[in-house]
Amino acid sequence: MNKLQLHGFNNxxxxxxxxxYDICYAPAEQQQAYIEYIDEAYNATRLTQILKDVAEIIGAQILNIAHQDYDPQGASVTMLISEGDVTPPMSMNSQSPGPLPETVLAHLDKSHITVHTYxxxxPDNGISTFRADIDVSTCGRISPxxxxxxxxxxxxxxxxxxxxRVRGFTRDISGKKHYIDHNITSIQxxxxxxxxxxxxxxxxxxYHENIFHTKMMLKETELENYLFEKESNLSGPEKSEIQKKLQKEVTEIFYGHNYRKKKIKVAD
Structure with missing residues (x-):
């Protein structure tokens, strides 16, 4: 992709x-322990480190960090970032997976990264769901x-x-407006x-609004990977019932709909 010759800053x-979403089976007597585990595994300190790593991947300079653990559960981190000193390579806007933090340094203009957990x-069937929302907003040439x-x-x-989503526009040296500065066909x-x-x-x-949405659902759903207590002594029928509950939870979240069993009419 040829580099745009801009009039001023990339806006x-x-x-x-x-x-x-991480789904788990934790019956009533295990739910408090599950919540405590999640709060420890994804506390504000660990989430801050994840956001620091994200900033490193895209070459951002961290200006300020605010983080908070909540009672009874959950955590939030907000990070203000500014541009780095290194001009991003042209491959930074290519449609390819990004590397891990130790292998890339790029450019990021003033913006922010946030994370919140839920x-x-x-209340009844033992299904617990952990959700984490992360927002990365950048200005300029680099894409999050x-x-x-x-x-x-x-x-x-x-x-x-x-x-x-890419918002706004930037002008080239001829005055023409550009509403996106890199090729993208899919987040995938x-x-x-x-x-x-x-x-x-x-x-x-x-595409004409530069809005892209992708959702993913794990294909393999082995029961052992979803039990909070891995050594639970469950019977065959219990395992089958729990598996159905877990699959229903994952499917409903993926498709954004609640599914109920259809009532079958019995003829008189």
Missing amino acids: LTKSLSFNI PESH LKALNYLIHSFESDVVTMDY NYIAKDTQESYQMIDVNV
């Missing part, structure tokens, strides 16, 4: 919303899509939803092949 704003549990590879591998994710192009093979993936894109 495009590129925003990535990255949401993960642990919750079903290069952070996706790292983010996906930073969480245990059963369902992932991603939204990417920024996700590694091994990850793509592990998930069912759907795109909903509005």
Whole structure:
């Protein structure tokens, strides 16, 4: 892709919303322990480190960090960032998965990264769901899509939803407005092949508005991976019932609908 000759600063704003859902089976007597585990595993300190790594991937300078753990559960981190000193290579806007932090340095203009967590549990059937929302907003030439590879591998994710949008416009030296400065056909192009093979993936894109949406659902759902207490003494029928509950939870979140059993009419 040829470099745009701009009139002044690149005014495009590129925003990535990255949401993960981790599903677990923890019956009533285990739910408090599950919440405590999640609060410890994804506390504000660890989330801050994840955001620091994201900033490193895209070459950002961290200006300020605000973080907070909440009672009874959840945490938030907000990070203000500014541009780095290194001009981004042309490959930074290519449609390819981004590397991990130790292998890339790029440019980021003044913007922010935030994360919020939402642990919750079903009151009756033992299903608990942990959600983390991460927003990366950048201005200028660099796109936050290069952070996706790292983010996906930073969480245990059963369902992932991603939204990417380019807002505003920038002018070239002739005065022509440009509403996007890089080629993109799908968010999937920024996700590694091994990850793509592990998930069912759907795109909903509005190309003329520069809006891109991708959601992912894990294909393999082995029960042992979803039990909070791995050594639970469950019978065959209990395992089958729990598996159905877990699959229903994952499917409903992925498709954004609640599904109920259809009542069958019995003829008189």
